[in-house]
Amino acid sequence: EVQVLESGGDLVQPGGSLRLSCAASGFTFSNYAMDWVRQAPGKGLEWVSTISNNGGSTFYADSVKGRFSVSRDNSRNTLFLQMKSLGAEDTAIYYCVKDRGRSGGKVGMDVWGQGTTVTVSS
Amino acid sequence: QSVLTQPPSVSGAPGQRVTISCTGSSSNIGAGYDVHWYQQLPGTAPKLLIYGNNNRPSGVSDRFSGSKSGTSASLAITGLQTEDEADYYCQAYDTSLTVVFGGGTKLTVL
Numbered sequence: 001e002v003q004v005l006e007s008g009g010d011l012v013q014p015g016g017s018l019r020l021s022c023a024a025s026g027f028t029f030s031n032y033a034m035d036w037v038r039q040a041p042g043k044g045l046e047w048v049s050t051i052s053n054n055g056g057s058t059f060y061a062d063s064v065k066g067r068f069s070v071s072r073d074n075s076r077n078t079l080f081l082q083m084k085s086l087g088a089e090d091t092a093i094y095y096c097v098k099d100r101g102r103s104g105g106k107v108g109m110d111v112w113g114q115g116t117t118v119t120v121s122s
Numbered sequence: 123q124s125v126l127t128q129p130p131s132v133s134g135a136p137g138q139r140v141t142i143s144c145t146g147s148s149s150n151i152g153a154g155y156d157v158h159w160y161q162q163l164p165g166t167a168p169k170l171l172i173y174g175n176n177n178r179p180s181g182v183s184d185r186f187s188g189s190k191s192g193t194s195a196s197l198a199i200t201g202l203q204t205e206d207e208a209d210y211y212c213q214a215y216d217t218s219l220t221v222v223f224g225g226g227t228k229l230t231v232l
Binding site: 035037044045046047050059061062095100104105106107108109110112113114115 | 124155156158160162167168169170173174179209211213215219220221222223224225226
């Protein structure tokens with residue numbers, strides 16, 4: 001079964017850091033770009049970041065650029081999102097998503113995890 | 123404010139047909155990038171509903187269809203069922219090298 005499973009969400013204080021992980025299975029991880037999409041409480045979907053299949057290209061939303069860093073380990077079928085300087089506006093469910101293509105963003109996202117919750121509060 | 127504009131809500135009676143619009147600009151939909159649609163049932167993760175403007179993944183009912191013209195796209199749902207009650211999002215790529223979503227549309231089946 002094709003699936004992705006996020007972990008690492010937690011309650012963190014403003015200004016703090018957190019690292020999310022996403023374990024992929026059931027597909028050839030190294031063939032596909034991967035995305036992070038978040039959803040604040042009661043709000044819509046917001047794209048956060050995309051990493052190409054080989055990790056050579058990364059892209060970020062303006063709202064997280066300079067604070068978040070996406071990476072992947074194709075030998076371990078794992079995707080990461082390193083987040084720093086967190087603020088209340090980063091409170092959301094973070095979804096790990098498999099892209100349908102290698103470079104990401106253009107051909108749709110076909111496998112979504114259940115999400116991991118990040119709460120930024122003192 | 124989302125880059126792609128969707129109506130906040132639509133509604134219809136069981137069996138009816140509804141459409142959800144998604145309006146972009148010359149830097150995303152109008153630039154020729156495909157539009158994709160996602161369905162999010164209450165309390166669950168989003169699911170890919172339509173990709174490449176009008177293609178359904180395996181397992182998605184043929185009651186769902188998509189179209190695209192110029193800087194806009196539409197999702198049509200025919201034969202409305204109560205189980206279709208959900209939030210629907212459109213998504214495209216942008217020339218700014220970012221992925222953009224619509225603000226989402228809540229479908230209510232009356």
